[in-house]
Amino acid sequence: MNQNNKIDDLTTGPLFINYLKQLGLTENDGINLRNQLYYEYNNNYINLAELEDRLIQLITKTLKNNGLNYPYNDYFDDNEKYLIYLYNQKHMTMHCHICKEVILYNDTYCHNCGEKTGYKSSNVIGYNNSNSNENYTHPTNTSHENKTTPGDKNRLYAIITYLIALDNKPSDSYRPEESLFKNYNITREELEKIMLNSNLISNQEENNFYSLTNTGLELIASNPQIFFYNKFLKQYPPNLFEELYQSHKNELSLPEIGLIFIKNYERKYVNEFKWKSYRNTLLTEYIIEDLTKNESRIETILKIFICDINPWKDNELTNVYQVVVPFICENIKKIVKDCNLSKDDLYSYFIKAVEDIKLPKLVIKEEEIFERLLNIVHDESIDLIQSEVIYEINQIIGNKKYNIKTKKDYEEVINLLNK
Structure with missing residues (x-):
């Protein structure tokens, strides 16, 4: 294939433009990416076989320069990819001139008042x-x-x-x-x-x-709730959200209704022993709270951090998991900086998160989790934190995982941890 056709195939057309838009980038960004590929190829910095990998690198660099995140890390499930995509979009916001709600720059309608x-x-x-x-x-x-x-x-x-x-x-x-x-x-x-x-x-x-x-x-x-649903709750059944919206639309805002909806799912997943899914509902909650600058977002993202550092996942206790998620760490650091939180302030929010979190038990001790939190705020190595926490988990539960699908399974694991 001619290199010009190859580069054009990779960087032109409606699918590529739509892909960039989903990431939070613009058509002009696409033109710059294409020009950079042409420059590097024509000057023998890359060969034909390296074009696709180099394009991904350039997209990642462009996102980083714009303060955005690349949502397609293999670790993330589909829900988290979608939520990170939404987070990227929120950097391009304005305020509705009627209700003053924060909306995306290219929204044709306000998701709050329509x-x-x-x-x-x-x-x-x-x-x-x-x-x-x-x-x-x-x-x-x-x-x-x-x-x-x-x-x-x-x-x-x-x-x-x-x-x-x-x-x-x-x-x-x-x-x-x-x-x-x-x-x-x-x-x-x-x-x-x-x-x-x-x-x-x-x-x-x-x-x-x-x-x-x-x-x-x-x-x-005339249906702002569907606009809101598509942006924040698309991974959940629309019928249930619609019922809740119709019941509360006259007294609550859409973000408030969305938070009630997602908290119902938090309870559902906890009752089903699905703590990874519970953690993901907290992430949805954080995205909504962060967009509306709700103070609760500080406590919520700390709950996510606590969930990540503990080994509770969907229907299992495991020693194989990612302890520290870079996306969450970056947001914690941003909140600490934007809200000018002291160590005491952060600890106060942390204790509230610990008291309210719906995990069965903190396998990693409370004071150690806070120490890891401070490590993150001070930009210490994520890899080092990961290895140290996994080592500690192995000392507690051994090099194995425990399935938890029934109340009996749950009680047996809790008894094991309490020994």
Whole structure:
């Protein structure tokens, strides 16, 4: 393959542009990446076989220069990759001019109040403020909101997911990927048929590429909870979030509703002995709290650190795990700096986190965890902390893991640790 074609294949096209956008980068960043690859190849710094690896290195460097994180570390599961992607996006924020909520710079609508923002999508067809449309049929085919079935809710969430993707499409030929709708039990083709019949999208050129209509824009604006769900809670069932939203939407903000929702999952996972999943719900909680600058975020991220350093995972106690997650460490250091926390301040938040955390037992002693926390704040070696903690865990539980799927399993492990 000609090197020019190879470089262009790697760094152009709607998929690459969309990928950069998901990471929090821009199309201009993509142009700079492509130019750098051309420069290094033409000057014999890299060969053809090294292009892909070098591109990943350049993307990682660009993210770091912009204060962002690369979300595709092998250690992270899909939920954590998605959450880190959201964290990257939050660095590009502004405030809604109506409710003052923090929103992303390219949000067409505020996820809290539904107000159209100053951002203008180039893909919008003649947006106007009219709420009337004689030909509009609601895509869930229901007259009353409280009579919608789980299938109706799934369909509405899928439709708005499609519309949001379409409103931010990187090119005229873009079509949202089928994988976006795998959790909604509906295919892309079925969605498109419903949306065409409901005048949510148009297909003026009789091809497979669609554009958003005024009606589609209005549907996004009238459902800010789905916008919020897509940004923060996409890994959880939409039906349950929708029920909670409808129950509290008149008295609570969307971030407040989101935190209630995620705390319900915290309890669920603890009852199922799934402490890694519990830890991941804390990470979701932290992302929401950090975006809204909720003071509770300090205690929450310390809980995550405590979970990470202890060997409780989903249905097991193990000596094989990553003790220190760089993403969490960097955020702890940032919070300590931004909030100007002294050692005593940090200890006060740490004790609150210890008292409230839902782990069965601190396998690593409280004072040792705090010492490791101070090591992190003072930029000591993560690898050294990792090796020292694993050595200590092996001294306590031996070079083995224990499965915990029943109450009996749980009690046996606790008795072992108490000896």
